[in-house]
Amino acid sequence: MLLTITTTHRPATDLGYLLVKHPGRLQSFEVSGGTAHVFYPEAGEDRCTAALLLDADPAARSAKGPGKGPDTFTLRQHVNDRPYAASSLLAVALGRVLRTALRGDSRDRPELAATPIPLELRIPALRCKGDAATFFEPLGWTVEAAPIPLDAAHPEWGPSRYVDLTLRGTMRLADALNHVYVLLPVLDDAKHYWVSSDEVEKLIRAGTGWLAEHPAKGVIARRYLAHRTSLTNEALSRLSDVDPDADSVIERAPRPESLAALRRAAVVRQLAEAGASRVLDLGCGPGALLGELIRDRRFTEIVGADVSTVSLEMAARRLRLDRLPDRQRARIRLLQTALTYRDDRLRGYDAAVLMEVVEHVDPPRLPALAASVFGHAAPRTVVVTTPNVEYNVRYPGLEHGRMRHHDHRFEWDRAQFGAWCDDVAARYGYTVTRHGIGEEDLEVGTSTQMAVFKK
CATH class of the missing domain: 3.40.50.150 (Vaccinia Virus protein VP39)
Incomplete structure (x- = not known):
């Protein structure tokens, strides 16, 4: 699974300060279900790209699980799309590896962390249920979701359920990452782990400043919380109590209209x-x-x-x-x-x-x-x-x-x-x-x- 983050803000290599990951080093982290790697395919003054690559291990994930469930002791444990298509596995890796950037903190570049910058985020393989633009466009993104053919050798078979997703926009990096963190499992409409009440807290925290006003917040909450009615109702109730005009602890730049x-x-x-x-x-x-x-x-x-x-x-x-x-x-x-x-x-x-x-x-x-x-x-x-x-x-x-x-x-x-x-x-x-x-x-x-x- 791969997520790339590109900026042309000058100097573009300041992206490393925002992510708290040095452009000159490959860094690896053990996360739930595999190993996450952060590296920079390009790092120049005019353009810089950071990549988060998750090397998922379905067998290891199953071994760490409770010992029951659809993936245990079945062929599906070894033959599935989970190591390749972005899903909640990648969202978890994002939250673990880029936690500081998700919070919008930067010890070295605090002004830049609070400033909207030109960004391009790409996920080359994403299982997508529905129209990605429905979820991302209201947040200010220009969305390109190119369907991936079921078999390039047989175009008559039509597209698969997967898309090559590219998002372009000008916004705070923290906002961009939180959008992806929430909407990855929403687009996939699945989670690889048991969803409990603490997921409501995660959703409210990551959705601060945008989810309460999103036209599809009901669908987002329902899918993010694995269609659990009680949790969805709790999340929507708490979102309805959010006052979009209230002062925030952190002063945020207004999001440009899409x-x-x-x-x-x-x-x-x-x-x-x-x-x-x-x-x-x-x-x-x-x-x-x-x-x-x-x-x-x-x-x-x-x-x-x-x-x-x-x-x-x-x-x-x-x-x-x-x-x-x-x-x-x-x-x-x-x-x-x-x-x-x-x-x-x-x-x-x-x-x-x-x-x-x-x-x-x-x-x-x-x-x-x-x-x-x-x-x-x-x-x-x-x-x-x-x-x-x-x-x-x-x-x-x-x-x-x-x-x-x-x-x-x-x-x-x-x-x-x-x-x-x-x-x-x-x-x-x-x-x-x-x-x-x-x-x-x-x-x-x-x-x-x-x-x-x-x-």
């Missing part, structure tokens, strides 16, 4: 300014924008459309459609449809949104998408957002020529996006204005670019 949240807010603002009340979310995915729309009473009819039935099911669960009051439930509809084909059900709406959608379409299919949305559905307003490839150089660890997501078919620079927008507007009778979303860099612009088309 790009995903900024993007949703910008889209909703444009819809409101256009006076739209009946809105299409085209390529809605698991329903992040739909959640924002349904909370705003200005939008009286909301349609989420996606080609993936799995995404629509996730959106339904996320919105809790089965629990909404009848009046609220009547405002929203989910449709399965392909955006490259004309669909009469999408005609007659005030506005449509294509939020982070066009880059997932093969370029030869873009004219069909434009004809379907702008020509056939023809709402008065269309809002489109897409990544700005020029900004990719500002993401630490994103190699030149590599796209932000494994499913992106392309990523446009500002000139390319502008040319596409102008062509679509002229072809289908719209005017178009373009905007940036996120912090603007004088050289490369903003991370997300947005176009607003109006009839």
Whole structure:
């Protein structure tokens, strides 16, 4: 199991002070279920990477256990994914080996420990139940979770249950490590040890400053506490008593709002300014924008459309459609449809949104998408957002020529996006204005670019 932590904060080798692990030495620690090693694959002034490698020993783990359970005296004890896929074993090693960094303490660099710095965390093999972005994006991370194929020689078999997870963001190292410490067993939805009441204390302690306000805190608590109802209820009760405005013992820098949240807010603002009340979310995915729309009473009819039935099911669960009051439930509809084909059900709406959608379409299919949305559905307003490839150089660890997501078919620079927008507007009778979303860099612009088309 492997976790790497990379920063480009200068001098980058100060990462060693925060982790309390010297960049010039390999250090090893005996932990529950194996041996943890800390080393630095790279350590320079501009970029530094620390690696936590857990060499898990399932047989040793079983031998230290109570002598009963599913792994004892079975083939499963020796043939399983536990030595390779990140799980609660790695979380325990993280808590044992990087305990000082998790607390946010640094004798040599206390100011840096309290300062948000650019970070990239990567876990190349993680068993993931659900969408990793659901858990990490609300915390300010940009998430890339590339599915690992079941068998590279047989792509037709589809993806496995594992992902290659990369997190990018600017935050305190202690916050970053605590996010991973809690969410590793949550994503795996399993723990390798008996969960007792002291796990509630661990969850509350590691979740200080972020878990009480997390939109998925119920799921996080339930999975972290191994679905034990009494412990989950205790944790949620204690989290509900947390006052997010109370003074903290340690003064913390405010967490920057995530790009995903900024993007949703910008889209909703444009819809409101256009006076739209009946809105299409085209390529809605698991329903992040739909959640924002349904909370705003200005939008009286909301349609989420996606080609993936799995995404629509996730959106339904996320919105809790089965629990909404009848009046609220009547405002929203989910449709399965392909955006490259004309669909009469999408005609007659005030506005449509294509939020982070066009880059997932093969370029030869873009004219069909434009004809379907702008020509056939023809709402008065269309809002489109897409990544700005020029900004990719500002993401630490994103190699030149590599796209932000494994499913992106392309990523446009500002000139390319502008040319596409102008062509679509002229072809289908719209005017178009373009905007940036996120912090603007004088050289490369903003991370997300947005176009607003109006009839």
